[in-house]
Structures are given as C-alpha cells and as structure tokens.
Amino acid sequence: AQTVTQSQPEMSVQEAETVTLSCTYDTSENNYYLFWYKQPPSRQMILVIRQEAYKQQNATENRFSVNFQKAAKSFSLKISDSQLGDTAMYFCAFMKHGTGNQFYFGTGTSLTVIP
C-alpha cells in the first residue's frame, strides 16, 4: 500500500517570503506520479504542480517548484514570493502509473500567509 506523509500540520510565512512544505511517501512502485494540490477555503481542489517519477528534473510552475528526491522518497514544495492568496490547505498526493489511477493523499498542511 502507498502512504503519503506530511509532517507539518500547520505553517505560516510572511508575505513575499519563501516557504517549503514537506512530503514523504512510501511505495514499492517504480513508475508513479506525484502532485501537490491546494484547497482554499472554498474547498475546490486546485492542482499546483505535478511530477513524473521517471523525470529527474524538478518541476516548476511560476512561483512553485518541487524538490523531488526519488531515492529518499521525498517531494517537497517550495513557494516563492508568497502571496495572501496562497493561504490554503496543501495536499501532497501519489498516483501509481497504470491501473487504478486513484490518488493517495497526505494529511495536509495548512499554510497561512501573513500580511
């Protein structure tokens, strides 16, 4: 079974600063995908960034980037130049490549951006 662990239940960051959210996972699979989703107070799940495990290069999306360490099974999210709109719950998620296609979500990190 796949497990996803987010060890930081709550975090805060000053506006315009940088923050890193941690995520580790446990799997025996070699081909998989990793995702970070944002859930603001509206509860709508929004894709932030994703990474294919076979790609060594870390994914980036504007102010969001990941540090993917496959051997360590670590997938952290860095948010640069934090904005008030980044305040949300952030979920790390794992998806096996191939059959099933279901997400395994971590427990989430509540991020607050302080003005």
Next chain:
Amino acid sequence: GAVVSQHPSWVICKSGTSVKIECRSLDFQATTMFWYRQFPKQSLMLMATSNEGSKATYEQGVEKDKFLINHASLTLSTLTVTSAHPEDSSFYICSASGDPSGYEQYFGPGTRLTVT
C-alpha cells in the same frame, strides 16, 4: 482547463432518507470518475472508482449498499447515500478523468451533506 461540476453544493436531509449527488464533466468525456469523502480538517479519502458502463470499485471499508454509485454516461456519475445517518454528514468530492492514465484529473467543487 476542464470543468467538473457537482450538484447540489449543499444539502440537508433527515435521518433515514436518501440523497443523490451528481458529478458532471462539462467539457470532456470522463471515462473514470472518483468519489472522495473529506471530514473537517482532514484529508480526502477515496470511496470508490467508477468507469462508465461498469460497476464501481469500492475501497475497503466503504459500504457499497449504502453508497450507491452509478456512472451511466461519459459525463455523469451519481452518488446516492441511502438511509442517511448523522455520521454520513461530510464533504463529498468527485473527480473525473478522460485520460486512460488518469494523469489528467479534475475535481468538482464538492457537496456538503448534513444529515439531521
């Protein structure tokens, strides 16, 4: 991007009654839809996976007779909570994928169910 809607967004029902929640893919054909449940301040828990035209696959511990899932078309899946009880009160979220790999998945806005 692709849009997934859910209806209703919020529903209150009396204990013992049944309630149906719809999940629609508005601008793509969803071969697979997923239903999640989320308790306050907790993560999303996968309840079941449904493929169009076939029976849903339920996760361990989810009562299939209580949570009826139908995926009758490529744009619509429904979740019916039968004989609802207060402990069924939760936030229900669907996601949909038209991509065989499931890599491209889109979430609905969720439905808040309150059972009184």
